Amino acid sequence: MTQILNIFRKDTRRFWPEIVLSVIVVFAFVLIYPNQWRVFHDRNVQQHMTFILFALGLLMVTGWGLLISRAVHAESLVGDRQFWITRPYEWKKLLAAKVLFLAAWIGVPYLLSQLLLLAEAGFHPLAYMPGLLFNLLLLSVGYLLPMVALAAVTSNFARLTMTVLGVLIVFTGYSYLLNGIPHGYTSANPYTNAVLAPLLFVGCAVAIGMQYATRRVWVSRALLIALPILMAVSVAAYRRQSLVDRAYPAPSAAAAAPLNIVSMPNAANPVEARSWEGEDYIDLPVQYSGVAEGTAVFVDNFKFSITTADGSQWSSPWQAIQERNLPGVHHAGLHMMIGPELYERFMTAPVTLRITFAVSRYQSDTVTKMAFPAGDVAIPEIGFCTTDLSNTLLCRDAQQPRLTHYTVLWSHGSCSDAQTSPASTAASDAWIEPASRTNSVMGPVWVWRSFFYRDFEGSDYAHWHVCPGSPLTMTQYHLLERTQTSMTLTNFLLPANVVPTS
Amino acid sequence: MNPTITSGDPAIDIHDLTKRFGQTEVLHEIGLAVPKGAIYALVGPNGAGKTTMIKLLMNILQPTAGEARVLGVECEGLAGKAFERIAYVSENQELPDTMTVTQMLEYLRGFYPRWDVGLEQALVRQFDLPMDRKMKHLSRGMKMKAAFAGSLCYRPELIVLDEPFTGLDPLVRDELIESLLERSPEATIFLSSHDLAEIESFASHVGYLEEGRMLFSEEMAVLSERFREVTVTLETPMKLPHNLPGAWLQAETADCVVRFVDSEFRGEASEREVAERFAGVRDVTCEAMPLRAIFLAIAKTGRTQSQAAQIAARDRRVGA
Known part of the structure; x- marks a missing residue:
């Protein structure tokens, strides 16, 4: 313990300007943050406040990154000239001293700022401690731990910054992969990849531990380089199609449909086709009805298949949609994306069109009526x-x-x-x-x-x-089920003209 | 296998230590034993592998093959508490620049249960250290003195120094050597240097490293006894015979005088051998050599042999 405190005291004494700056930014954030729920009569002031909050958030994160860099690089784990590596440092105590430093100067101010914000918002802070600790855990796994891991395999702040920029570039590419997954408009994202967060946590923790224990920089670096690759593989493995299929299981034969969906083209709303950004779209007017009283049914995704008279078939992937249905009748359009070559192939003769919908059914529970x-x-x-x-x-x-x-x-x-x-x-x-x-x-x-x-x-x-x-009614819902439902249109003729849209 | 010192229980014990960086072999099957209490000087030209060897001993680098033990601890496991008994100072070590000398000593004190505050004060006085000045503002000599102070106060059993005196003025160098000698009865000192004159005055043992190979390692007194500069005066001029003993280095002839360095001098027996090798010997003188002359002889011979080996290799390639 003496060694841990010795290192902690040294770091605190050495980096007090950075600590003070970081704490000032955190508490400036606390001053500005309540503007999120304050009413501004001047919209410009509100926009400025939002910008300042964003800038402070960025500064706060940067300040924490700087503190992490200072703490870890004070006993740099990269190189062979550091004076500390031939002193009686015990790696576990060194690591513990760094964790203590980050907990004291990032964790505690962060937690305090959360308590202050809750109190300012009118909530009893201590009643939400588990949630605050969970937020701290999220911050640790999502930001602090990866930053410590990167600091452990770099020798100074400049190199760390370059590495972070490199990582951001990699993750920008990675986000393209994620963007391929439709998030729908459901009460909870059913597509959560349960592997990513544990993978990130374990990968970073192992890299940090190995680096502190052995200082084999290239082994730790190799592990950290492998981490985004593994994460990308995990994303690829959790492909959107299988995710949607898993989240919205097909109903049993005896199950009643959660809502009725019928195609309702008419003179005012005909079936149309248009092209946009290299894809063709079939715009099909549909009518939703049959939602039971006290429930709501959301259509989150749909896919469709086209079968020709000679038996050849093509199926689309799941496509995102946003339709919220309450009891009653609701008209909307379904915009079915299809490649231009396929469209040309199928437009020559009547086809059978089968559309499958991924739906979420909710039950109302609490109803609050009050004056606005x-x-x-x-x-x-x-x-x-x-x-x-x-x-x-x-x-x-x-x-x-x-x-x-x-x-x-x-x-x-x-x-x-x-x-x-x-x-x-x-x-x-x-x-x-x-x-x-x-x-x-x-x-x-x-x-x-x-x-x-x-x-x-x-x-x-x-x-x-x-x-x-004026009367205000607030009805809260909870999820009953996620399932699939479908409709089939036989002898469906695709529109002959595809109208270009810009 | 290289020669080794085997007397006593060694403070440093090395067997077949090899280090490669990629395809480059920096150290080749080094064998060495440094007895406790010795002041061992590892000498050799720049690039010989001295720093690499010390870094292997301090577990800063890991060997490719072989093993080394320091104070009975396997070097690859050298960490944490083991360094309470070992001091390491290097000319290119990064010191905590933002600390003052006082802060550095205070900080280090927390790591060593055996830290001797009295000795710390004595060293501060002896070195005349500016206590309130930051390390980064110290001169090179002062920095080295502060590093010495921070390494001697806990009375280490082994002091490892990598080129500690390079670039220092003679006054500072003498102060540092003096402080080392004061510790020498209780500590083993292992230092690398390419300044032969400075180590000759106080080293008890010496090892010579060249191109990653330990050419010899022995007590200083034995080394001095073993090397003689031999001058043979003949009655008539003659060419050098081809079959001279390998221990005779840098043999050359001029008129009636033959000169060489005998690296295996055995007193009268060596003189008799000279008489047998050369016809008409009028006079033989065998003079003791300073360390510098011994190393120059070894180094030049080594380089000549190395060049000859390179030429032979080139000829073989051309022939092929």
Whole structure:
């Protein structure tokens, strides 16, 4: 323990300017962050605040990177001239001293900043300690650990920076792979690759341990180079098609369809074909109905197959879509992507078109009815909500928001008139999903805005408002199942003209 | 196999130590034993492999083959507490530049249970160290003195020094040597140098490394006894015979005088052998040689042999 404290004291004394700077940035972040849930009457001020917050976030991350570099490179593990390598350092104690340094000057300020932010947002900080510690774990695995691993195989800050830039370039390419996966619009991302985070954690931890224990730089570097390759392989292995198939299992024969989907082309909405960015699209009008009362059904993905009269068949991959269905009838268009050569091949004769939908079915549970708030109010199960000038509801909670459907009533004229006749009101709704989170692990407060869209007549838009006191209903949902459903169109003729669109 | 010192329980014990960097062999099957209490000087020209050998001993580098033990510990396992008994100072070591001398000594004190504060104060006084100055602002000589102070205060059993006196003025060098000699009764000292004059005055043992091979390793006194510069005066001029003993180095003749270095001098027996090899010997003188002359003789012979080997290899290639 003496050795650990000796090294810790030395590092703290040596790097106090960097520590002070880093802590100042963290607490500047704490000062600015609450603007996320504050209402600004001047939109420019809000934009400036958002920019400052982004810049502070970047500075904070950079500051932590600098602290990591300083701490690790103080006893550099690369090279053969460092004075410490022939002193009685025990590698486990050296590593422990560095962990203590990072915990004291990154972990503790971070945790304190989270507690302060929760308190500022109106939540009791200690009630959310597990969540805060989980955030700290995310930060550690997602950022601190990889940075320590990179610092351990580089000799100074400049080399570390170059390496980080290289890694960013690699991950930009890697994100292209990830972008191939449709995320849909579901309450929880069903495509999570459960291998990535453990792989990153284990890979970095092993590289750090090996480097501290043996200082065999090239072995550790080889391991770190292999890590993104393994991660890419893991992504490739979890291909989107198999991910969707696994997340949305085919229903049993006896299972009732969660909703009815029929093709409804008519004179006003015919089947059309268009080309865009090298692909052809068949735009098929469809009607969704049959959603049971008290439930909601989201269509997250679809795929289709085309079978010709001579039996030849082609199947598309899963394609993302966003259709949220409540009880009632809902019309929408299905935009089916197909290669131009295939389109030309199939457009000559009637085909059988089979469309399979990946759907999520939700059950409503908690319904909260209240007057649209004029100021900051606490809403059970939701958090704190307020409204701003753009007729949106701005809410915050210390937990991830649940899938919630909001309905409000717009009023025509000024709010002070308090018009309530049906002619001067119009209903509008908005969905909030867990993925609506607007902050990152840097802040503990989840902030989301519910935009209530309504297609008002052009210039008349300015006269419509969601007024304080107007009825607001919030219905929360939980997931019942994910499944597949399908429809088949026989003798389907693809449109003869493909209209180019820009 | 190279010659070894075998007296006593060795502080450093090396067997067939080989180091390659890629295709380049830097050290070739080194064998060496340094007895406890010795002041062992490893000498050799630049690029001979001295620093590499010391880095292998300190587990800074790992050997390709062979083994080495330091104070009974396998070098590849040398780490942590083992360094409480070992001091290592190198001319190109990176010191904690941002610390003052006081801070550095305070910091190091925490690592050594046997740290002698009295000795620390004595060394600070002896070296006249500027305690409040940062290491990066010290002159080369002062830096080396601070490094010595930080390495001697815990009374190490083994002091390993890699070219410690290079680039230092004579005054600083003498101060450092003096501090070393004060430690020598309780510590084994192993140092590398290419300055023969400086080590001749205090080394008890010497090893000569050239092109990664240990040409010899023995006590200084034995070495001095073994080498003689022999001058033979003949009655008539004669050419050098081809079958001279291998131990006779740098043989040359001028008129009636033949000169060579006998690397295996055995007193009268050697003189008799001279008389047998040359006809009409009028006079033979055998003079003791300074260390510098001995090494020059060995080095030049080594290079000549090396060049001859290269020429022979080239001829073979051409022939093929």
